[in-house]
Amino acid sequence: MTTSGFVDPENHLYTNLAFRFSDQYDIPTKMAVYQGLNRSVFRSKKEFQGSIVKHIERVMEYYEVCNEVRVIIDGKPTRTEIPSYDMSSAREAILNCYCHRDFSRKLNIKIEFFDDRCEIISPSVFF
Template sequence: FLMSDQNNYQVKIAVFKGITVTQFKDRKEISGSTPKQIDESLSFINLNNPLSSKISGQGQRADQKSYPTIAIREAVVNALSHRSYFSKSPVQIEIYDDRLTIMSPGPLPGGLNKEAVLSGITRIRNYGITQILYHLK
C-alpha cells in the first residue's frame, strides 16, 4: 500500500518568509507512493535551498547550497521510512530563512529516549519499508 499511488499519507512542505510562520512564500502537499513522496519532496526542497557563490582569484566560482543535499536526502528518507503509520498526521517540512525543519509523526521507536538517540543508538521502526527503499536505492 505505501509503495503504491493509493498511499494516502502525505508530506506537507511550507516555505516561510523570515524566521516565523507568519507569512508563507510557498507550500506543497505531496501524496502517492513513498518513493514518489521522497523524490518530490527532495525536488521541492532543492528549489527552495538557496545557492550562494564565492568568487576568488581562481578561474571558477565556488557554489554552495545553504543546506547540504546529502543531509537533506538522509533526513527526508528517514522521516518517511521511520515515521509512525499509526498517525494520519503528515510528515512536515518547514523552510525558513535561517533553518530547515523536518518533523516525522510518532514517538521515538522501541522505547528509545532522547538521551539514547543523542548517544547514537538507533532502531528501525518499519523494517519492511527500509528494506524496500534500500533495494530501490
C-alpha cells in the same frame, strides 16, 4: 508479493505496506518556505501525494529547489557555490522521516524552510 510483505499469506489480501507503496496512499507530505523566522508568511508551499516512493522523489527535487545557494566570486576562473544545507545530509534526514515514522497516526511529514533554518518534522511514536 507475499515474500516482500505486500500480500498477507493467510488471507491473501494486500497489506498496509502494499497500501503505502501504492498511489492510493492518502497522507500527503507537506513542504513550505516561509518569509522570516516564523510561520506567518508563506513564500511557497507544496503537498505531495501518491506512493511513498513518489513522495521521496518529489520532496528531494523540491528540497533542492528550496535549498538556497550562495555564490562566491573571488577572481578565480570558477565560482564557488555553497548550498545552505548539504544534500546528502538532507536526503538522510528525509529518508529517516519515512523509515521511522509512526504509520498508525495519520499525520503529515513536514519540511519547512525559514530564513535561518530548515525543520524536518516526522510523526513518530511518543512515550
